[in-house]
Amino acid sequence: MSEATILLIAFITLAGALCQWLAWWLRLPAILFLLLTGILGGPVLGLMDPDALLGELLFPFVSLAVAVILFEGSLTLRFREIRGLEGVVRRFVGEGVLVTWAVAALAARLIAGLDWELAILFGAIMVVTGPTVIMPMLRTVRPSAQVAGILRWEGIVVDPIGALLAVLVFEYLVSAGHDGALGATLGAFAATLAAGSLTGLGGGWLLGEALRRDWLPSYLFNAMTLAMVFAVFSLAEGLAKESGLLAVTLMGLYLGNREGVPVEEIVEFKESLSLLLVSVLFILLAARLDLAGLQALGWGVLGVFLAIQLLARPLNVLYCTWGSSLTAGERLLLAWIAPRGIVAAAVTALFALKLEQQGYGSAALLVPLAFGVIIGTVVLQSLTAGPLARLLKAAEPDAQGLLIVGANPLARALAAAIDREQVPVLLTDTLWDNVSRARMAGLKAYYGNPLSSHAEVYLDTAGLGRLLALTSDAHLNALACSRYRGVFGHKGVFALRVSTPEYGGDRRETATTGLTAFSAEASYVDLARRFGRGAEVRRTTLTETFTLADFQTLHEERATLLCALDPKGRLEIASAEKPLEPATGWTLLSLIDPESPGASEAVAGRA
Numbered sequence: 082m083s084e085a086t087i088l089l090i091a092f093i094t095l096a097g098a099l100c101q102w103l104a105w106w107l108r109l110p111a112i113l114f115l116l117l118t119g120i121l122g123g124p125v126l127g128l129m130d131p132d133a134l135l136g137e138l139l140f141p142f143v144s145l146a147v148a149v150i151l152f153e154g155s156l157t158l159r160f161r162e163i164r165g166l167e168g169v170v171r172r173f174v175g176e177g178v179l180v181t182w183a184v185a186a187l188a189a190r191l192i193a194g195l196d197w198e199l200a201i202l203f204g205a206i207m208v209v210t211g212p213t214v215i216m217p218m219l220r221t222v223r224p225s226a227q228v229a230g231i232l233r234w235e236g237i238v239v240d241p242i243g244a245l246l247a248v249l250v251f252e253y254l255v256s257a258g259h260d261g262a263l264g265a266t267l268g269a270f271a272a273t274l275a276a277g278s279l280t281g282l283g284g285g286w287l288l289g290e291a292l293r294r295d296w297l298p299s300y301l302f303n304a305m306t307l308a309m310v311f312a313v314f315s316l317a318e319g320l321a322k323e324s325g326l327l328a329v330t331l332m333g334l335y336l337g338n339r340e341g342v343p344v345e346e347i348v349e350f351k352e353s354l355s356l357l358l359v360s361v362l363f364i365l366l367a368a369r370l371d372l373a374g375l376q377a378l379g380w381g382v383l384g385v386f387l388a389i390q391l392l393a394r395p396l397n398v399l400y401c402t403w404g405s406s407l408t409a410g411e412r413l414l415l416a417w418i419a420p421r422g423i424v425a426a427a428v429t430a431l432f433a434l435k436l437e438q439q440g441y442g443s444a445a446l447l448v449p450l451a452f453g454v455i456i457g458t459v460v461l462q463s464l465t466a467g468p469l470a471r472l473l474k475a476a477e478p479d480a481q482g483l484l485i486v487g488a489n490p491l492a493r494a495l496a497a498a499i500d501r502e503q504v505p506v507l508l509t510d511t512l513w514d515n516v517s518r519a520r521m522a523g524l525k526a527y528y529g530n531p532l533s534s535h536a537e538v539y540l541d542t543a544g545l546g547r548l549l550a551l552t553s554d555a556h557l558n559a560l561a562c563s564r565y566r567g568v569f570g571h572k573g574v575f576a577l578r579v580s581t582p583e584y585g586g587d588r589r590e591t592a593t594t595g596l597t598a599f600s601a602e603a604s605y606v607d608l609a610r611r612f613g614r615g616a617e618v619r620r621t622t623l624t625e626t627f628t629l630a631d632f633q634t635l636h637e638e639r640a641t642l643l644c645a646l647d648p649k650g651r652l653e654i655a656s657a658e659k660p661l662e663p664a665t666g667w668t669l670l671s672l673i674d675p676e677s678p679g680a681s682e683a684v685a686g687r688a
Contacts, residue, residue, distance in 0.1 A: 089129055096122070097360025112214050112363060112422060112459050116452070119367025131365040139365070140434070143427045146358040148314040148329045149307070150423065155237055155333030172401040173235045178242055180400055181208045184393035185385075192388060193381035193450055196443060199436070202250040203447055206428050207389060207421065207454060209243035210236045214422040214459055222418075222466045223477045226543040228411050232418060238334075240326065240424040248273055248322065251432055254441070269321070276320035277327030284313035284328070285335035293341045326424075359423060366426045367452070375449035382453035389454055390461065394419045410473030418466050420458040425451055480546030481652050482506060484569075486561045487552035488515035488526055491605075491612045491672075495551070495643060496524050498618045498670050504652050505544040509536070532557075532564050542568065549598060549654060550576040553605055562595030572596065575654050578604045597657035599643055608641065611674055618643065621669040629663055639674040646670075 096118050104111035122128045131139055186204030189195045195203060215236040219229050249270050288309050291297050297305055310329055317328035336342055375382065398416040407415070429451035436444035470476035482505030485492050492508060496519070499506045508519045509527040519526040527540050548565045550558035555578075562574040574595035599608075608616075621632060632640070644654045648666035655661045663669060 086134060089134060093122075093129065093361055093364050094357065097357065097364055100364075101356065101360055109463055111360070112455075113463070115360060115363035116367045116456060119364040120370055120372075122364070123368025124370055124372045129365075129368050131368050135365075140431055143362060143366070143431065144318075144325065145311060145314065146362050147424055147427050148325055149310055149358060151237070151240055151326055152310045152329040152333040155330045156337045169402055169405045169407070170231055170234045170238075173231065173397075174238045174242060177397045177401040178208045178239060178246070180397045181389075181393045182246065184396065185389055188385045188388035188393075189450065192384035193378055193446070195446065195450075196441075198250075198254050199441065199444060199447060202247060202254065202432060202436075203429075203450065205246035205250050206243055206425055206432070206447075206451065207393075208246065209240045209424050209428070210419045210421060214420045215418070218418065218420065218463060218466060221463075222470050223480075223542070224414055224418075224470050224475055225411055225477060227407060228414055228475060229543055231415065238330070240330070243424065243428070247428055247432055248324075251435065254436065254439070272321040273324040273327065276317045277324035278331060280313050280317040280320065280324075281328035281331030282335055284309055284316075285332040285339075288332075289336055289339050289342045362423055362427065366423075366430055369430060369448070370452055371445060371449055374446050375453065378446060378450060378453070382450060383457075385450060386454050386457035390419075390458060408475065410475040413473050414466070414470050414475040417469055418462055420462050421451075421455040422459075426455060477543065480505075480542075480544050481650075482545035482547075483652060483654075484509065484531075484542060484545045484548045484565070486510075486531055486548065486550040486558065488512070488519045489552070489609070491609050492551045493519050493522060493524065494612065494618045495670070497522060498620060499644070499652065500524060501620075502646055502652075502668065502670075503650070504646070507541070507545060509540065532560055545569075547573040547652075547654060548575065548595070550574075550595070551598070551605065553579055553609075555579040566595065575656060577608070580604050580606045596654075596659070599641060599655050599657075600660075601657040603641055608672060611672065615675045616672050617675075619671055619673045621671065623663055623665055623667050623669065625665050628665070629669075632669065636671075636673055639676070641672045642669060643672060644670050 097115065100114035100118055101111050103114050123130070135142060182204045184204075185207040186200045189203040190197055190200035193200075210232075215232055219232060224232075288306065291305070292302065310332070313328050313332055314325035317324040395416040397419075398412055402412050402415065429447050433444045433447040436447075467476075483496075483499060485496055485506065485508050488496075488508040488510035493515075496506045496508050500523075505525075507525045507527060508516070509529065509531045510516050510519075511528075511530050513528060516526045516528040527536065529536055529540075531540060547569055548561060550561045552558055558576040558579070562576050566574050575598040576595045577598040623629060623632065642655045642661065644652060645661050645663045646652055646668045647663075653661055
């Protein structure tokens with residue numbers, strides 16, 4: 082391997098990381114910057130040639146990378162998340178796929194002028210939506226929980242279905258002109274379905290048993306999981322071509338919904354790896370784009386994109402949501418959001434190359450046409466979905482829930498008190514013991530780093546409107562406030578000082594990150610120490626005969642006001658910058674120290 086090749090690989094990796102950072106900073110999908118980088122570095126400037134760089138390893142690398150992405154995505158799917166909407170999701174990944182397929186195929190034939198065979202293949206590929214672009218979009222758009230759940234499930238489950246449909250069409254095209262072409266296609270479908278199901282479910286059962294029965298030490302969880310994904314994918318491919326994506330998706334779905342499997346400990350294995358793979362894949366595939374082919378298609382690309390956006394998707398949603406509990410606004414929003422992503426790009430590039438080898442010269446047009454739809458859907462929907470959701474009243478209402486960074490004992494006590502008030506609360510922590518204890522107490526908790534790329538996609542903020550950083554790590558608190566300020570707004574992020582100045586704390590600790598939680602005098606060190614000595618988070622309702630002044634007189638220095646709920650049940654966090662002014666009808670949640678033995682006697686004596 083020459084020094085130039087090594088330098089180019091390093092450049093692609095660094096460029097991918099910079100694109101992800103720019104996307105995070107501008108709050109836009111990273112695919113926009115990744116595609117632009119690939120197009121500039123490939124067909125425009127001629128700095129990279131993926132085929133020359135990786136040679137025969139290019140498409141095996143693409144296939145394995147997509148397998149990792151789909152496995153991790155399916156691992157996070159829970160059947161309980163779509164209760165009440167099972168029929169809608171089933172139609173989206175079932176009959177609804179046929180609607181999109183038919184419209185996309187007709188558009189490719191009638192507008193772009195592709196041969197019928199290639200148009201049908203293109204339509205099969207275009208049924209997929211992209212989980213790598215949908216998830217970040219959902220975080221920015223913040224649609225209702227029902228819309229978010231449907232789009233998330235559709236984005237992950239429909240990818241292997243689209244790949245399977247593409248396999249069927251490809252097998253028919255390869256067999257065309259020979260006797261028994263239809264039989265060969267049906268045989269390929271049966272073989273693909275059987276191979277994917279057997280290897281995926283079998284691999285999932287085997288890995289699940291190993292994890293449940295402690296056959297593996299914890300430090301091998303990630304390595305063994307990754308090895309199993311590669312093994313299951315490769316075995317399925319060996320049994321039936323293009324069945325690997327189905328296999329890894331079923332494997333992840335099985336593990337994610339099986340009781341007793343420590344999924345939380347293996348979900349994070351994909352985090353950094355997947356981010357790197359997605360970045361590199363988009364740049365490499367965009368660098369292979371044939372601009373001459375795109376120009377040759379002319380206005381046909383725009384016509385196909387508009388047909389998919391304005392006809393195929395609305396018809397699909399109209400059928401799939403018929404008779405559901407979704408509002409008209411939610412249905413219209415669903416009809417607008419369906420971006421295409423990495424799987425559409427990878428599968429198109431793979432089959433276009435194979436068909437060119439089979440003598441289909443015009444197959445080269447599939448790639449620029451697919452990239453035109455990918456770029457069009459991502460750009461248009463990223464820029465308009467948020468305002469449209471608010472206009473249609475399909476976005477989350479003024480969310481009252483609280484995201485607490487830290488699941489330590491103090492955080493769990495506060496979360497439990499808030500949960501009892503029927504306010505959504507979610508804890509997050511990197512320590513499994515804290516998360517486990519929170520879940521055993523009946524609290525929702527996310528295991529992982531809230532700043533991670535995995536949290537960017539899978540930390541569910543539905544119903545949450547504020548963040549409270551409540552850890553002993555001042556740096557993490559500051560970063561969490563900075564990261565989520567774009568989600569909850571500057572007035573929606575709070576951080577508790579780790580230590581007050583008299584104990585060595587920094588007065589500027591939260592100045593540039595968020596509001597100072599509770600009060601200027603409060604600190605994590607002090608509150609945690611008091612909690613350990615028996616202080617409790619107590620609920621107090623103010624009345625006309627028991628005012629805030631009475632509360633302060635009763636408890637004096639023993640009480641620290643943490644938050645309060647107004648008479649309408651809206652949660653307010655106490656802060657140094659904006660002290661609360663609760664009145665009659667408000668409910669206070671405060672950390673109150675136990676009375677000293679002599680205190681009650683003194684009170685009784687004064688009485």
